[in-house]
Amino acid sequence: MENLIGVLVGAPLLGALILLVGGRALDRLGHWLGIVFATTSFAVGCVLFADMVGKDAEERALHDHLFSWVPVEGFQADVAFQLDQLSMTFVLLITGVGTLIHFYSVGYMEHDERRRRFFGYLNLFLAAMLVLVLADNYLLLYVGWEGVGLASYLLIGFWQHKPSAATAAKKAFLVNRVGDVGLSIAIMLMFTTFGTFAFSEVLPDAGSASEGQLTAIGLMLLLAACGKSAQVPLQSWLGDAMEGPTPVSALIHAATMVTAGVYLITRSGEIFNGAPAAQTAVVTVGAVTLVFGAIVGCAKDDIKKALAGSTMSQIGYMIMAAGLGPIGYVFAIMHLVTHGFFKAGLFLGAGSVMHGMNDEVDMRKYGGLRKYMPITFVTFGLGYLAIIGFPGLSGFFSKDKIIEAAFAKGGTEGWILGSVALLGAAITAFYMTRVMLLTFFGEKRWAGAPDPQTTPDVEPADGHPAVGAAPHPHESPLSMTVPMILLAFGSVFAGLLFTVNDTFLNWLEPVTHHEHGDSPISAGVVTGCTVTAMVVGVTIAWLMYGRSPVPAVAPRGSLLTRAARRDLLQDDFNHVAFVQTGSYLTRGLVYLDHKVVDGMANGTAAFIGGVSSRMRRLQNGYARSYAVSMFGGTAVLVAATLLMRAVA
Amino acid sequence: MNVLAATTSTSTGEAVQFWVLGTIALVGALCTVMMKKAVHSALSLAGTMIILAVFYLSQGAYFLGIVQIVVYTGAIMMLFLFVLMLVGVTSADSLKETLKGQRWLAATCGLGFGILLIAGIGNASIDSYAGLGKANADGNVEALAALIFNRYVWAFELTGALLITAAVGAMVLTHRERITKPETQRELSQRRVREGKQVTPLPAPGVYARHNANDIPALLPDGSIAEVSVNKTLRARGQMRDVSNEPMSNVAELEGQAESWLGRVTPKRVVRQPEENGSPESESEGAAK
Amino acid sequence: MSFLLTATAATPAVGAVVTAAVPAGRRTAAKWTALVFSLATLVLAGTALGRFDPDGDRYQLTESHTWIKEFGVRYELGVDGIAVALISLTALLIPFVIAAGWNDADPPSSPAGGKTPAGAETTSRWRPTQGFFALILMVEAMVVMSFAATDVFLFYIFFEAMLIPMYFLIGGFGDRAGGHDEAEAAKQRSYAAVKFLLYNLLGGLVMLAAVVGLYAVTADQLGTGTFSLQEILAAREAGRLDISDNGEKALFLGFFFAFAIKAPLWPLHTWLPNAMGESTAPVAVLITAVVDKVGTFAMLRWCLQLFPEASDWATPVILVLAAISILYGALLAVGQRDIKRLIAYASISHFGFIILGIFAMTSQGQNGATLYMVNHGISTAALMLVAGFLISRRGSRLIADFGGVQKVAPVLAGTFLVGGLATLSLPGLAPFVSEFLVLVGTFSRYKALGVVATVGIVFGALYVLLLYQRTMTGPVKAEVEGMPDLKAREIAVVAPLIALLLFLGVYPKPVLNVIDPAVGHTLSDVNKTDPKPDIDLDAVHKQRKADHGAEGAEGGHAEAAGTEAAGTESGAETHGGDK
């Protein structure tokens, strides 16, 4: 069984290699190859899962040591995989959702001439993400960590001819690199503290380190998580990342990669357990992002960016839950999985809408689409109900648990966190209802006569946006709708499946160690509050967008709205604080290098040149002049000799 | 002279001799440096060398004293005079300094060096000396010979080789190998015509019958001098005696006499300005006339 | 005694002579001659690597002959793991350099008017092609000798002599100016060549003084002066040689100054951007990937081994300078407008990492630094050579002149991106391993410096991605339209390098195995051991065992972890066994 872990990672890696190196010869069947490799991986994942379920809880973890990677004296890094329940959860999510999105992409990217490359990148992403969750030490995790960053870079910038896409890709990579610095330093701290960075050695004995050391490691891990999971203050890249093709947004920037931060914190639970200060930082970051993302989500008119804000906010929930310690880890992961289903579904739905609308992303130009895209409408709607926490759907269970855990944190902190989480739930309901209403209800607001019967059905020429041409809304092909339907199933039933008999809790408990917190208010009250918050949010949204027609051009809006449209000025802040300062610094340094560092060298050269051109005049060619020098030199020598003798 | 093993003072006779001859030697050295004409310098140097020879003799270096006179004064200085004769007097003899600051530097260095040397010697505080009585016991020449042909024989042989090389070298240097066929008279005349410089033979020096010395240039019909008539070496030395004014003034005088005799008005006399390269002698001569 | 090292160095030297002797007008023959000789060298270097036993003596394949008896100068060669790795790198890169520069020294193609008789004549008499390849081989011979020499004087000779062919390579061959002013380009080129020469000569002269000083010290204390590394080390071991503190510091500074210029270390770096910017891409690779490595290598072999105490004394300053180099080089790379200068400044940043690793005095740091030398050679070669192909297509080095190349030449853009990703040390590619080792090695002894250096990786990403974004992405510029993609020859040059980057990124163990024992020797020379981790996990395990000895499950777990920890410490062999 252990050897299958290698296949799990190896299949998509091989796929990426073949697709990227293979060249044009593979253009025609490249996407199918990609699907084969992704499906293989998923199948292997299922086999391993079945095997794991059949074992006792204590014996479920598998370990596969492939080879020694960096052996240097005390520093021993191996390429070795570890598959326990936590990793298994991720493996299934990644390969499952990943495979669905591979299928979806076949339809979505049909007209793109670089589709083979796209599938290569997707396979590369799968491989990297699997390395991330399967690594048995932090250094190998780092490889996966940066690997998914690379895949994300390549996929965001897939349409490289668009300067905005290229810029967004670069921005994502750079912001992630800032987070990577945190992960690097965390690994180094582990090495200096424990002399190793393997999970199996660091984590069980984390308690033997001092609180200060653990806090330092924890904060650095948090920095890494902030980068990868788009948490405040490193959140700015996620919105721009929507420049990538929609399947990418669904897979990488909603379901899997962005949740890597949650995985990291959960995996390093033992370290955070010993560092309360770091935990406080984690919950603070989570709570702030939760609200931040939600506010941004309310103001965006771009459907994908609204969903991106939502993603940020939902991950805020998870991070917050993970920061609560053993009472929250399981719920963080649970929300992560349910979110993976419904958010991927939502994004695929959004992609389907865009596919039918000539890649138009402005929701104010949609409206009334439920008639044209019934399947999309239903699946999107189920995802919508799940995310706002409609009772009985998956989001309801997972979010409710987190809010409960937040209250259970106890003390003032618990009250604050619980309230923030409830507020978040209300805002979530608001902006998701807004998206729903703007897209599928109300009047048709797109350009041209909204009468699909009379206009010929013309597919967009390729994946490129042809904004301006009159769109002809239509339902997407089967390869796109089937994955959406499957994901909708997940959104509906996953929560129930996980919560009944505490299945999920029992599944993860051996790895993450669960504690039940003492909530100051009963679970029923919390659930009631959550449902109330949701209803309030939905009602407000309906009052604002459902009753009256929506203007096709966004009104000016209040100060907050305008700020939220600009992502709460995050980019402006970054621009002033880093980009501008950086560019001044760089220009200054270039000037300094040229004028001062190089100038000193050149100045010395010029000085010597000047002196020698003056000295040259001494060489006048007259033998008698030279004789004087010789004579003078002799005199000096004699004087020196005498002086030396006088001194000696 | 002094047979004692270690003495502090020489005989009075030698002291007197030193002070008198030493002064003369110094004067001779100074003259060597300061005399304008090279011949005078050479003679002063010869004098100094002879005095040094005397000093050698009085210090027990009999062989060297004789060698000094025979080789240095006799052979080397004669060689100098020979060369002087060949080269002759040139403008380089002028004592006027052409290099800026050279004299000052030379003086400073010389003075400094001299003071240093003297200070060094004074510092050495040699009060007594051994004398050569013992070394010269078997005779100075025999003792030297014993050294030269034993301990210094290798150096001696090398010096011999050096001398021969020098002699050969001097011959090679001064010898002019003819690398082209000597030009025939025909070729020479053809070249003269081709170059169009001086087709006719050079004019002979001398003016009429009055001045037939080699250093006096011939006169051209207009009364100016023909420089080419004088030997090249003399010209280089600037030893050209221009006597053109004399016959010119004589002619003018004669013409004046004839005019006055004929009762006509005296025509304006044309006095030729001295040539640029006229030597100071000729200038002064012209002025004297 | 074997003659393998001599042969490895002599082959390219002979090749240089033979190449130079190829008659004018037979350019292709000259190119093939050079390539064949460089491949022969590669075979010999590979043999040397194969014969080298990492666990054997410290110096192997030694040769020793008296050369100048009067001054104790010996012809002594020998390699440790570090040297043999770098010789292999050199021998590996030269064939690529030659292949990449295949057409760089050809006569300028005749102007649009067609072939004029005069042009044809210059073409048939054209000799610089022979010169170009002969000079490259000469540099290779000298670099190999510098790596192999274990006699200070012998090393010094080749360290300095290298400047001569390099000077001509920089000054004599440049990029085709394209639309730019040819005269101005020639002026810049000669400025760069002279600057290169003067900087390195200055360092060399200071080092010469130190070399003489070392001889004087050995002559004074041992009776007979010697330049032999082994003799000096043996004498110090036996206590017969004890250089005074100040003397050692002065000698160390003399040596280090020369190496810091060659490496180059801030603020002695300004010759590198000029030299790399003005020379052709293969020559730029030669400078940064091969010749400059002699500087960092010499720090390890000469500075640390000959002057351990002074090295220790100078460490703080050097580390700070190295950290400045890292950030400064990266920031300046961001601000460059010229592709090759950008890569040059990136190299300065990387050399900062290498020097940081060397002077962190930990096994991770020095292993990392040595591995970094190898990896940086390969990654910079890949990036620079592709950049060279790009530049030769457009006739311009300015970043602003490109845009959208990805669309017209996807393979070129792809290889460029891989080279760039290697430069920014992406995990999975070779430079990551070395960079991380350097960072860990530094961090475990100097926390603050480690953090500062780590920040450098963000800037690294910034300049690479900015470069890629500005040249490769966006709308296709009119001038770029119709740019041909990589040709077969060019792919043949780049593909093996990229494959090597991937391989060494995933499996660097073969190289590390060769390097590791040598680093251990060097560290014991300077009397340094790795800092111990704050927590001794073994002790913790024992404690736990004692506490919970009765509880089966807990105890078993701790025992398992304990054995694993022990396995970790006992090194690679155990892991091999595990596998």
Added chain:
Amino acid sequence: MNPVNYLYLSALLFTIGAAGVLVRRNAIIVFMCVELMLNACNLAFVTFSRIHGNLDGQIIAFFTMVVAAAEVVVGLAIILMIFRVRHSASVDDANLMKL
């Protein structure tokens, strides 16, 4: 009188000779000044020979004379040749060493 006085005389003669070399332009006179310097040295050697009571000083002086003779021969030959070519014996005219 102490023989040291000969040394003083020798020093003075040497200095005068050196000054002559520096000041005079006629190559032949310069040469003579060089001879003067050599003679001054010879005097010192002879005097040292006397002071120390052995003949080595005289031997050196003897060799000096021989070498001086050789030097004069070659030197004058060179002067002659230069004069033939350049029609001048001034040391300042032979300034081909100038850059």
